[in-house]
Amino acid sequence: MTTIYPLIICGGKGTRLWPLSRTQSPKQFQKISGPESSTFFQVAVQRHRGGIYQDPVIVTGVTHRGTVVKQLREIQSGAQIICEPMGRNTGPAVLAAAHAISRKDPDAIFVVVPADHIIEGPLNKTIEACIPAAKAGHIITFGIAPRYAETGFGYITDAGPMEGFDTIRRVGGFVEKPPADKAQALIDSKSAYWASGLSMFSASTIIEEYAKFDPRTAAYVADSVEFGSNTPEALYLNEVDFAEAASEPTEGVVFEKTDRIAMATLDVSWDDVGSWLAMYNISPRDQNGNVLQGDVIALDAMNTMVRADSRLVSIVGLTDIIVIDTPDALLVARMDETQNVKKVVEQLKASHRTETEVHAEAKPAMVPFEKQKELSRLVDSDKFQLGTAEIEVGRTVILDQGARNRQVIVVQGSVHASGPGWSKIATEGGRIYADENGPVRIVNSGDDKAELLFVTLEKLEVGAHPTMSMVSNG
Incomplete structure (x- = not known):
């Protein structure tokens, strides 16, 4: 056959x-x-x-x-x-x-x-x-x-x-x-x-x-x-x-x-679910015609869609409205205007906002080098500041624009790094340097959680950490 x-x-x-x-x-x-x-x-x-x-x-x-x-x-x-x-x-x-x-x-x-x-x-x-x-x-x-x-x-x-x-x-x-x-x-x-x-x-x-x-x-x-x-x-x-x-x-x-x-x-x-109106139309609705996803309280609402991905969202008296709440961005639109959401994205791109590309979360807790027993020999050095982060599969870290004295070492896993005009795969032991021309995006493209070591080759102020931020791919 x-x-x-x-x-x-x-x-x-x-x-x-x-x-x-x-x-x-x-x-x-x-x-x-x-x-x-x-x-x-x-x-x-x-x-x-x-x-x-x-x-x-x-x-x-x-x-x-x-x-x-x-x-x-x-x-x-x-x-x-x-x-x-x-x-x-x-x-x-x-x-x-x-x-x-x-x-x-x-x-x-x-x-x-x-x-x-x-x-x-x-x-x-x-x-x-x-x-x-x-x-x-x-x-x-x-x-x-x-x-x-x-x-x-x-x-x-x-x-x-x-x-x-x-x-x-x-x-x-x-x-x-x-x-x-x-x-x-x-x-x-x-x-x-x-x-x-x-x-x-x-x-x-x-x-x-x-x-x-x-x-x-x-x-x-x-x-x-x-x-x-x-x-x-x-x-x-x-x-x-x-x-x-x-x-x-x-x-x-x-x-x-x-x-x-x-x-x-x-x-x-x-x-082809090409708009939030289309998403509303394919989703199960309650007796008032509402689509409520996540932690949502709806009072006197009709024919409205609310998607709450990370927190409680409450609506009162809404009709024919779309509300999409993510950790770093909120969309509120009339049902008949959802095709114009792409115009918002165009404005964000023109302003070079990262919200067009990635889902931003809180920055990870950087672990100071003195708490890394295997690196304790660096404690007395005035030349280093270290931190680590574990990155889930599919998530992204942004290493902010800057000099090459800031770098990332892959301790475990495999990541894909891309900066202005370049990209590379880095596996265990590989290094990724900050770029003076723009931010560097580091994506966990492997099968398992990745562990990264962030190094700044200079003395930082007390409590300072290598400049980076965590973003999620959904």
Whole structure:
């Protein structure tokens, strides 16, 4: 029996779900309905397990590898993890996965699964029915009958039956996020479908088609796999080669040009959860139409969503309001204005606020060197100030901008550090220096808790500690 590899690409920033979703902790890694629920990513993995499926192939950034591993452990799922040195859109990510898996399984078939969508219904039944078409060399994109004239989605037009196959249809064209009047015309035509973001093809087909339409990128991506670092925990793509790949989506490079494209329709409930209004609409509500997540007291409130991640939140007399409370940022918005949250993020970025990228918590308690018995020999030195911090998987430490006399030594674990124009992996014994040109972000990208030693090579005032702050990836 043919089996399928779910391919889950964990990229994207999800700025419309700020302050929950941020650059270093995007939407897919956030819990869907409060502290006790699964994350979007975990639900995507669970949706395609067992039966016709192999363990998933996960393509993610180096900084997110630790979070991926942690969340896979929580649902007891294996996976092949591929780490990108930098984001290059979906095209190179899909192509790299095809090269990596086809080396051990030349007949591999992929279904590309969005990491952050909500899908309910007989999805896998339709996917299984499309296996013969994928084996025959077709690239199948999945469409969903539109419920209304949405301007934020792409559309696929139906050009009629595909000869020789009952499950797929010919594609007339693709329409990317049309204006309202064109979206309505597509609805009225009865032949247009929302583009779901799911697709299906054999590894050999996507490799052949990519080489046909963008041979330069195809060659560089192939080399990024060939000369990457294949370790037990992940395949790390070669940075020099991968950086040369054109940053383009698979749809634009291949789907819209190939004569192998086809469409299968899905009879499912689907939402890309692209705003807080969408999040409200998919969440269970109480008798007053409220969605209350976390420690919340609501009096005389109707049709309101409150998410309290770290403290008690009380509301009185609110209607049609969104309240999202995180440790370092609070969002209050009208339901009908939630699409404009991204404008808040744009202002934060313009002001170089870290709240766009990371979740800030209180600074960790730095342990003075005199309490570190193994380092007691440094007690009498006037040249050092030491401190330690333990960093959970997926969390981030920011080493503030400054001179190289401030540094971090990795005592245990593996971290990914990035500063202005550079990045590196540091394992036990590795050093990371402060940068005079900007802050350095240190992410625990390993499988377990990391322990860091902070060193300032100068005499500090009594009680002072190396300058740094802790932030959380969610």
